[in-house]
Amino acid sequence: REQLGAALTAANELIAVLNATLDSETAEAGRLAMDRAPFDPVRLARELVLLSRPHASAKGVELAVHVEPDLEAARGAVVGDVTRARQVLSNLLGNAVKYTLRGRVEVRLSLDEQSRVVIAIADTGPGLSAEELERAFEPFRRVERTGAGVPGAGLGLSLSRQLAALMGGELKGQSAVGVGSCFTFELPWDIGAAAPTEADESTLRGRIAPSRRPMRVLVAEDDALNAAMLRAILEQLGHQVVHAQNGKRAVELASACDFDLIMLDGRMPGLDGAHTAAALRGLGGPAGDMPIIAVIGGDAEEARECLDAGADTVLRKPVTVAGVARAVADAAAKGRDIAAGRDLSAFAVG
Known part of the structure; x- marks a missing residue:
């Protein structure tokens, strides 16, 4: 059973690498199809935090989400590809939980002065130097100091930045060795848009x-x-x-x-x-x-x-x-x- 589980894990990791490689190459060629539909980034972030909490709790890492009042009360939505936005946030949140051995991971959402939603994922992980941070955004490049023994192909941040750009947004990072990292995913906010309110999506409004x-x-x-x-x-x-x-x-x-x-x-x-x-x-x-x-x-x-x-x-x-x-x-x-x-x-x- 253990051997079968290990084989299944390896197969899933290989599939993830192949899919990420294909997405990256397609995005670079400008052929990656992107949907455009209104969605609620707060609802999306809270759902992903909830699903990541068991993994964080098993490591003894606190996982929290904070939404600024101006965004909670704002009318509008993000208009973009919710599947790709989920992919970016899942990668950022997964990295934060994966590399943080103790302490805290926090997801903060706010609206900036340019009417952009800013989703910041901060952690108390090992942190990166300026050179390591630049290298982390390069495809198929991993930071050996922090990535040794951790599964991955080094495509996550590179692909996430490409996806953010295709949605009219931006992905940036700040980090300090021994302190932690903070990656921000910014997306345009459309005050005239409204996120879907069907029953299967309305279970997460503000909070679950x-x-x-x-x-x-x-x-x-x-x-x-x-x-x-x-x-x-x-x-x-x-x-x-x-x-x-x-x-x-x-x-x-x-x-x-x-x-x-x-x-x-x-x-x-x-x-x-x-x-x-x-x-x-x-x-x-x-x-x-x-x-x-x-x-x-x-x-x-x-x-x-x-x-x-x-x-x-x-x-x-x-x-x-x-x-x-x-x-x-x-x-x-x-x-x-x-x-x-x-x-x-x-x-x-x-």
Whole structure:
């Protein structure tokens, strides 16, 4: 299992390097397609911070986000490619957490005098000299003093700067050895634009709003990092989480305790997601009627297996806050329908 995990990690890193190389070459040639649509940078930053918090907490690093009041109250949005903006911020935040061994990482958002959103990611990591900082922005160049033993191809900052420029923005860095680094990602702010407000995106407005009805959620996941990420999201949404490390344990807990919802990994050792869903449906009574969300990383075949076995819906990895919130809301609605059905059946005439 450890060898398989190591091989999978290596494969994912290779895919990331190949994708980054392709993006970099395409951007240099001016052929990288960029979408233009309004999005909320505050919502995006808060979601990424939430998803990065389990990794930071595991290292004992504090991770915080601060939004200046003028930006909180401002009308408008950034008009650009939200996927590419997410890519840039994920790289900057990932680097900050990865290289900071102790202390703090803070994401600060504000509006400057030129009506640009400034997203600053500051850390208390090892810091870089002026020469090292310049080298860090060069493609395929890594700072050996800080990067030894840390995975990566040295393309992240170079590609991020290219993407920022293509969005009409800018990426800059400041650093000092022994003090830390601060990278700022600036994007134009359009006062006349409005970010989307669909239900699957509105769960993060200002801060993540807890769900109206707290739920008791059983999470069946054998991967500790994935389990921690789901727990962080669900608890931020106001729910209580119980963790089962495998499908067998999930069935035992579901048969002995009351839950409102079950989220299970599609690929677990022993009893996988589909077989766990089938076993849960076989419990009968309220336990057998609980809404089930299968969290999968595979293709349509894996999704179909889980749905055929009794899952109500599937959620694809990597999960997002908006995706989890929407799936949980749908499951809560299903739970109310089931409860209403039970109430009506009590008065049914045979």
